[in-house]
Amino acid sequence: MKVTDHIKQANGKTLFSFEIVPPQKGQNIHDLYNNVDPLMEFKPPFIDVTTSREEFVYIKKENGLLEQKMTRMRPGTVGICAALKYKYDVDAIPHVLCGGFTKEETEYVLVDCHYLGLDNIMALRGDAMKHEQYFIPTVGGNNYAAELVKQIHELNQGKYLHEIIETPHKSDFCIGVAGYPEKHLEAPSMETDLRRLKEKVDAGADYVVTQMFFDNQKYFNFVEKARSIGITVPIIPGIKPIAIKRHQQVLPQIFRLDLPEELILEIEACKDNKQVRQLGIEWAIQQSKDLIANGAPVVHFYSMGKSDNIKAIAKEVF
Numbered sequence: 001m002k003v004t005d006h007i008k009q010a011n012g013k014t015l016f017s018f019e020i021v022p023p024q025k026g027q028n029i030h031d032l033y034n035n036v037d038p039l040m041e042f043k044p045p046f047i048d049v050t051t052s053r054e055e056f057v058y059i060k061k062e063n064g065l066l067e068q069k070m071t072r073m074r075p076g077t078v079g080i081c082a083a084l085k086y087k088y089d090v091d092a093i094p095h096v097l098c099g100g101f102t103k104e105e106t107e108y109v110l111v112d113c114h115y116l117g118l119d120n121i122m123a124l125r126g127d128a129m130k131h132e133q134y135f136i137p138t139v140g141g142n143n144y145a146a147e148l149v150k151q152i153h154e155l156n157q158g159k160y161l162h163e164i165i166e167t168p169h170k171s172d173f174c175i176g177v178a179g180y181p182e183k184h185l186e187a188p189s190m191e192t193d194l195r196r197l198k199e200k201v202d203a204g205a206d207y208v209v210t211q212m213f214f215d216n217q218k219y220f221n222f223v224e225k226a227r228s229i230g231i232t233v234p235i236i237p238g239i240k241p242i243a244i245k246r247h248q249q250v251l252p253q254i255f256r257l258d259l260p261e262e263l264i265l266e267i268e269a270c271k272d273n274k275q276v277r278q279l280g281i282e283w284a285i286q287q288s289k290d291l292i293a294n295g296a297p298v299v300h301f302y303s304m305g306k307s308d309n310i311k312a313i314a315k316e317v318f
C-alpha cells in the first residue's frame with residue numbers, strides 16, 4: 001500500500017516507521033532480521049531500505065602495488081525490500097538514487113520493483129562519492145532528484161525510456177523525496193532549497209521525508225514555509241537518536257545541521273557513550289512526543305543498523 005494511503009487510513013494517528021541500511025556484502029540476512037524483529041511489535045506500516053553509492057576499494061597485488069576497483073559494498077536494496085515484504089507483510093521502500101545509475105539501469109530497477117509489488121519509491125539524488133567533494137552526476141543518469149521523480153512519474157503514465165513500448169503496463173508508484181529543515185548543504189539559501197523541493201513535488205512526488213533535526217522548531221518552521229509556497233503533500237519528520245559522543249562533531253559536519261545548545265551541554269556532561277546513547281533515546285522520545293502532539297503524520301527513525309535504541313524510543317511513544 002502507498003505511504004499516502006497509510007497516512008489517510010491512520011486518520012490523524014501518528015505512525016511509526018524506520019529505515020535500514022543493507023549489510024555489507026558477504027553478511028547474513030538474518031543479522032538484519034535480528035534488528036528488524038524487535039521493531040515489528042510497533043507495527044510500522046513501512047520500512048525504508050537505503051541504497052549506498054559505489055566506492056573505490058584497493059586490492060593489494062602480488063607485486064605489492066595497489067589495484068583500484070569500483071564496487072558497491074552494500075548492494076541488495078531491492079532484494080531486501082522483497083524479503084521484508086514477504087517475511088513481515090510490510091511495505092518496504094527502496095531508495096533509488098540518481099548517482100551511480102544510468103537512466104536505463106534505473107528503469108530496470110523500477111521494473112523489478114513493479115514486478116515485486118513494491119508500491120513506493122524514495123527518489124533521491126544521492127550523495128557525492130567518498131573521494132568527491134561534490135556530487136558529480138553519472139553520465140547517462142539523472143542529475144537531480146526532480147529528474148528521477150519525473151522518470152518514475154512517466155513510468156506511472158506508461159512512458160518507458162525511448163518510447164519503444166506500444167501498449168505499456170502502467171506502474172503506480174507512490175513517490176517520496178527528501179526535504180531539509182536546515183537546508184541542503186549545497187543549496188545557496190533556504191528559499192532556493194524550498195523551490196527545489198516544490199519542483200520535486202510538481203514533478204510528481206507524493207510525500208516528503210525530512211533530513212534529521214534535533215530541534216523540532218526547525219521542522220515546524222519548515223512545514224510552515226513549505227505550505228506557504230504551495231507544497232501540500234505530507235511532510236514526514238526524520239529522527240536520528242544520538243548514540244555516541246562523536247556524533248556531536250560528525251552529524252553537523254556530514255549533514256550541515258545545528259545541534260541545540262542544551263543537547264550539546266547534555267552530551268558534554270555524559271561520562272561515556274553508554275550515557276550518550278541513553279541521552280539520545282531520551283532526546284528522541286521528547287522530540288517524538290512533541291511531533292505527535294503537533295500532528296506529524298509519521299515519525300520516521302534513522303536506525304543505522306542497531307535497533308535497541310529505536311525500540312526503547314518506540315516503547316515510550318507508540
Ligand SMILES: NC(=O)C1=CN([C@@H]2O[C@H](COP(=O)(O)OP(=O)(O)OC[C@H]3O[C@@H](n4cnc5c(N)ncnc54)[C@H](O)[C@@H]3O)[C@@H](O)[C@H]2O)C=CC1
Binds near residue numbers: 196212
Ligand atoms: N530520507 C532520506 O533517506 C534522506 C536522504 N538524504 C540524502 O541527501 C542527498 C541529496 O539528495 P536529494 O535531496 O534527493 O537531492 P536533490 O536533487 O533534491 O537536491 C540536491 C541539491 O541540489 C539542489 N538542486 C536541486 N535541483 C537543482 C537544479 N535544477 N539546479 C541546481 N541545483 C539544484 C538542491 O537545492 C540541493 O542542494 C542524497 O544523498 C540523499 O540520499 C537526505 C535527507 C533524507
Ligand SMILES: Nc1nc(=O)c2c([nH]1)NC[C@@H]1CN(c3ccc(C(=O)N[C@@H](CCC(=O)O)C(=O)O)cc3)CN21
Binds near residue numbers: 127211238255302
Ligand atoms: N545526505 C544524506 N545522506 C544520507 O544517506 C542520508 C541522509 N542525508 N539523511 C537521511 C538518512 C540518514 N542517514 C544517516 C547516515 C549516517 C548516519 C550516521 O550516524 N553515521 C555514522 C557517523 C558518521 C561517520 O563516522 O561516518 C554513525 O555513527 O553511524 C546517520 C544517518 C542516511 N540518510
